[in-house]
Amino acid sequence: MSDFLRVFDMLAWFPENISTFGQALDDLFAVIYWISVAIFFLTFGLMAWFMVRYRARPGHRGYNYHGNNVVELTWTILPTILFAGIGLYSDDIWEKTKYPEQMPAPDVEILCLGKQFGWYFLYPGADGEFGANAYNNRANRALMSATNPFGIDRNDPKAQDDFVVENQFRVPVNANVMVRGSSIDVLHSFFLPHARVKQDVVPGTWMNIWFNLFKTGTYELACAELCGGGHGAMRAEYKVLSKAEYDTWLDGEIAKQAAIMSASAESSETPAGEAEASSEEASADAPSDNATDDVWGEE
C-alpha cells in the first residue's frame, strides 16, 4: 500500500544523494514541485468548478463578456514575479554548480573519455601530475587512437606513471574531484545519478565536471546522451573510498603501471613509436583482462 501511495509523492523517487551540491538541486526541485502542485490544484479546481457550475442548462445563456485589462494585467504580473523568483533562485545554484570560476581547487584530477560504448579514465600516477596528453597538449591529439585514447606520450617522464582504467573509476570521499571529460568518437553524457552530476562530453572539447561526494560505496555511471546501438549498455561503476583505501588502490595501480613500463623498456630495441603503442595497449587492456564479468575483478 505504501508503495502505491509513493506514486503520489514524486520526491520519494530520487536515488540517494551522495554529493555536496545534490541537496541544493533536490531542494530546488522540491520548491518547483510544490509550486506546481499548488498551481495544478488552483487551475484544475477552477476548471472543474466552472465545468459543473456553468454546464448548459435550459433557460441559461452564456455571459457576453470580452475580458478586462485589469484582470489581464494581474495575471500577467503575478506569474512574472513568481517565475522571475524561480529564475533568480535557480541561477544562484546554477552558478555555484557549473560556473568554472566558482569550482573549488581540485584535490583529485582525473581525465575521462567516452567511447562507443564504454569509458576510459586516466589518473596522474605517483607524481600527481599528468604527462603530455591530448588534454594538456594540443599536438598530442594526433596520437589519439583506439589503443592510446588519451594520446599519451610515454617518452615524457611525467607521463610514465599515468595509468588508464576502463569502465570504472575511484575517488576519495570528501574530496573535490575534477573530471576533465571528452570523447573519442560521438557525444556521450557523463551521468552520475546519485551524485546529481550530468555533463555531455564532446569530442574535441574538454569539459570540467566537478563534484565532492560524502558517502562511501559503489555507485553507477551511465551514458545519458544517445551514442548508438549500444547506448543503453554504456554502464560503468565507480567507488567512493575512504582516503586510506583510495591510497592503497592508487599504490597498486601505480605498481602495475611501473611493471608495464619496465616490461616495455626491456624490449626497447624496437623503435620508440612502436614501443609506445604496445605499452599503451598493455596498459589499456590491463583492467579489462581481469574484469570480464566484474570490473572489480581483483577484489
Added chain:
Amino acid sequence: MSTTQLETHEHAAHAHHDEHGHHDHHDHHELPWYRKYLFSTDHKVISKQFMLASMIFLFLGGLAALMLRWQLAYPGQPVPIIGSLMPDAWVTEAGSGIIAPEFFVKLTTMHATIMIFFVIIPMAVGMFGNFCIPLMIGTDDMALPRLNMWSFWLVPPAGLILLAGMFTDSGFATAGWTSYPPLSADINKPALEFSGQTLWIISIFMVGFSSIMGAVNYVATVLNKRAKGMKLFDMPLTVWALFITAIIATLGTPVLASGLAMLFFDNFFHTSFFLPDSLVASGSFPGGGQPVLYQHVFWFYSHPAVYIMILPLMGIVSDVMATFSRKPVYGYKAMVFAIAGIAFLGFIVWGHHMFQSGMNPLLGTTFMLSTIVIAVPSSIKVFNWLGTLWRGSIHFSSAMLAALAFVSMFIIGGLSGIFMASAPVDIYIHDTYFIVAHIHYVLFGGSLFGIFAGIYYWYPKMFGKMLNETWGRRHLFWSFLAFNATFFPMHILGVGGHMRRIYDPNIYDFLKGFGGMNEFITISAIVMGFAQLILVANILYSLKWGKAAPRNPWHANTLEWAAPAHPGHGNFDTDITVYRGPYEFSVEGREEDYWPQWIPGASKTVHHRTVVVDEHQQASTVSA
C-alpha cells in the same frame, strides 16, 4: 495560367449552389480525376490529403512506439504477433522476435521523427492551416494554390525516402530525431555512400521545404485575401495562431535547412562542419569543426518548431471553447499578444535544450531566464481559457471535451516545463524520462488532443457529414485515461534517473525498482493505441453513414459556417461581408445566442459587453 483560369471559370459558373455544394459540380468535365483528387489545387482537398497522409504516418509512428514500449516492459521477450515477421536485421537473432539493441535505437528515432515531422506538423499546420485559413477569412482559396499543392506533394516522397532507410546496409536512421553529430555524420561510413541517416537528412530537408512553401502561402493569404470588412482583429484565433505560426516557420525553417545541408555534407562528402580534429574513426575527416554548433543551429529551428506544433492548436481550442461555452473568448487581444509573445520568445530560448551540452554555463543563465519568461504568456493563455469557461453555458460535445483535455494536459506539460527550464534542476532530469513525459504532455496531451478537437469540430464542414458523438466521447474518454496512465508515471521514472533511449533499464542497479512501472506504462500505451481505432472507425463510418451536416451545426460565428455544408471549389455561395468580431455569443438583446460575423447589424460595447443597437442595420459598423 490555365489552372487559374479554370478556377475562376468554375467559380463563376457555380454562383448558385445547393446546400450540399458541388456534388454534381465535378461532373462538369473541366478537370480530370487526377487533378481533382491527387494534384488538386483546392485547399480543402489538400487539407484532406495532409489528413490522410498524416494518419497513415500516425499509425506507423504509433506502431514504433508500441514496439519500443514492449522492449522496455518485457526486455528480451519476443514481440507478440509482429515479432515473427520482423526482418533479421531488427532482431537479436534470426527468428527470435526479440528487438535488437541497434533496432531499438532506430525505433526511438523513427517514432519521434515520424510523429513530429510527419504527423503533428502536417496535421497542425498542413491540414488545419489549409482547411481553416481560406474558409475562416471568407475567401475562395489560398493566395498561391499551386504552391500549396507542391507543399503537400513534397511530404509523401519525403516519407518514403525516410522509410527507404530500412533498405540501406545500416537500416533506419540511428541518431535520434535530433540527429546530433558526430553520431549522425556516420563517422565510420565511407564517403559517398547512403545510409539510413543520409536519407533521414534528405527527408527532413524536404519536409522543411514543404513547411516553408506552406508558410509563405499562409502569410500571403491572411494578409491579402480577407473578406470585405475583416480587420486583422476580426480574425478568429485559429487564423491568428496559424498566421503567427507561418511567420515562425518562414523564419526558422531555413535555418534548419542550413544545418541539415551542412550535416549532409559531413555525412556524405566527409567535410567537417561539425566534426572536430581528434576523432578516432575509420573514416577520415579534415577536422576542425564543432559538434555543439549543430545543436545551436538545430534548436534555433526546433525550439520554435515546438510552438509551430502547438500554437495552431491553441487557436483551434480557443475557437472550440468559445463556441461550446456560448461566450466570447476571454481577453481576445491578450490571447493574440500572448501568441505573438510566445512566438517571439520562442526564438531566444533554444539554449535550454543544451544546458548540459557543454556550452558556456553563462549562456545557461541567460537561456534559463528567457525560458522562464516564456511561462508568462503561456499562463496568460491558460487563465484566459479558464475565463472563457467562467459564466458560460458549457456544452460537452466531443470537440469541447477534446479542447478541455488540451487545456488540462497543457497545464501539466507547462508545469513540468518549469522544472527543466531551471538549469540546475535540469542537470539531473536532462535526458531522462522526465523530459519524455513533458514532451508527450505538450505534444500528445496538448497538440494531438487539439487536433482531435479540430477534427470533431470541422469534420461536418470537411465531409458534409456529422461524426457520431457517442463514439467521439468514448474515444476521448479512453484516450484521456490511457494517455495519463501512460505518461504521468514517466515523470516518476525520470525522477528515479531513468535515461531516455536505453534498451534495457534492468542492467542498472539504481533502476531495478522500475520494472513494474514500465510494464504498467506499456499496457496503458497499448490501450491508448487501440483507442485511436475508435476515431478511425468513426471517421470512416460517418463518411458513408453519418447524418448529413447542416451548414452551421454548432451555431458558431466564424465565416466557414457561412459556406455550404460541404463546400466545393470556391467555397462560398454568397458574397461575404464581415460585420463584427468572431466571438459574439449570447449578445444582450438578441434572441439567438450567437451572432455570426457575416450577418448584418450594429452593436456597441458597454463595460466590456456587446449590446445590440440595430439588428437589421446594413453594414453600419464596418469601417475597414
